[in-house]
Amino acid sequence: MTAVRHNWTVEEILDVYNTPLLELIYRGQQVHREFNDAGEVQVSSLLSIKTGGCVEDCGYCSQAARYNTDVEVKKLMSVTEVMDAADIAKAGGASRLCMGAAWREVRDNRDFERVLEMVKGVNEKGMEVCCTLGMLSETQAQKLADAGLYAYNHNLDTSEESYKKIITTRSYDDRLDTIHNVRKAKITVCSGGIIGLGETVEDRVKMLKTLSSMEIHPESVPINALVPVAGTPLENRPLVPIWDMVRMIATTRIVIPKTVVRLSAGRTQMSLEGQALCFLAGANSIFAGDKLLTTPNPDFNTDMEMFKLFGLTPRKAFKEIASMES
Ligand code: SAM
Ligand code: DTB
Ligand code: SF4
DSSP states (O other), rough: OOOOSSOOOOOHHHHHTSSSSSHHHHHHHHHHHHOOTTEEEEEEEEEEEEEEOOOOOOOTTTBTTTSOOOOOOOOOOHHHHHHHHHHHHHHTTTTTEEEEEESOOOOOOOOHHHHHHHHHHHHHHHHEEEEEBBOOOHHHHHHHTTOOEEEEEOOOBBBHHHHHHOOOOSSHHHHHHHHHHHHTTTOOEOEEEEEEESSSHHHHHHHHHHHHTTSSOOOOEEEEEEOOOOTSTTTTOOOOOOOOHHHHHHHHHHTTTEEEEEOOGGGGGGGGHHHHHHHHHOOOEESSSSSSSSBBBOOOHHHHHHHHHHHOOOOOOOHHHHHHHH
């Protein structure tokens, strides 16, 4: 029986990451089967409820106002628009809807009140509701929890050292504070990162060290491959080799064994075979739907064909399972 550990050292995680590739995939799969149903994949749908115009300077992001990208700034969607989008996502097989806003932080204004309405509405549809809205105070996190928020996404992105090279308008500690506030409100935590920013393997491993040291491990860990966006400082970064993605996923699975490891951004750049290796390495979640927040993603049908080919089934929302059992 493999123990769930919170005391992994950087050296130990580095050793895992550098295990010979096929051995690493095998170990990732072994740990995955020990803790999870390897035939199930959680399907999340992303919806950008407020797009572009963000004041932050995240070097990878199409939505930062200071970069000249093709993204059109849009104000906060209406509750009705979000309810319609949720229905489409649910019909397509998504058990979770993740609503993203290009905000530095949540402010206590009418927009936030509207987001709370959205959370209530999507929750009432029996879907797990997730939000990613930037920084949150303890009170705001509690309001989201009271509205029925299931998960909050707030990525560490990379190591503390490498974070400073990618984002200067906020600190790693700001990120950790928000994650702390989310935990206090008893909302599940979704926190992971991006590879392909120009970081070293040590940076990747250090991020996993921070996540695996948390007193309660994040319930989901998204691993994004950078989608280089024209107009951003990282537009010319080379695409992430699939082998790096496989290594990162297997290592995440091994050090945070019970979490949902999400094969997130960058799937349009990956072959089916590459994605199969990611699932073998221990990934058990994807974002489905033809758009992430602003960049393309495979459409629902393509992904359902992929699931059929691989013999995977979409996981039901936790609440559906709970109500079926009660
Ligand atoms: N504004 C909020 C924030 O920064 O937390 C929420 C939205 S933000 C777009 C959510 C996450 O998307 C980022 O933390 C980053 O990990 C990921 N992301 C953004 N742009 C990306 C890109 N071009 N390629 C891969 N991942 C990206
Ligand atoms: C996460 O880790 N990846 C998602 C979600 N959390 C919010 C976002 C990916 C965004 C990719 C770039 C874009 O579409 O703008
Ligand atoms: Fe703003 Fe989030 Fe993009 Fe950073 S990642 S610029 S905070 S939308």
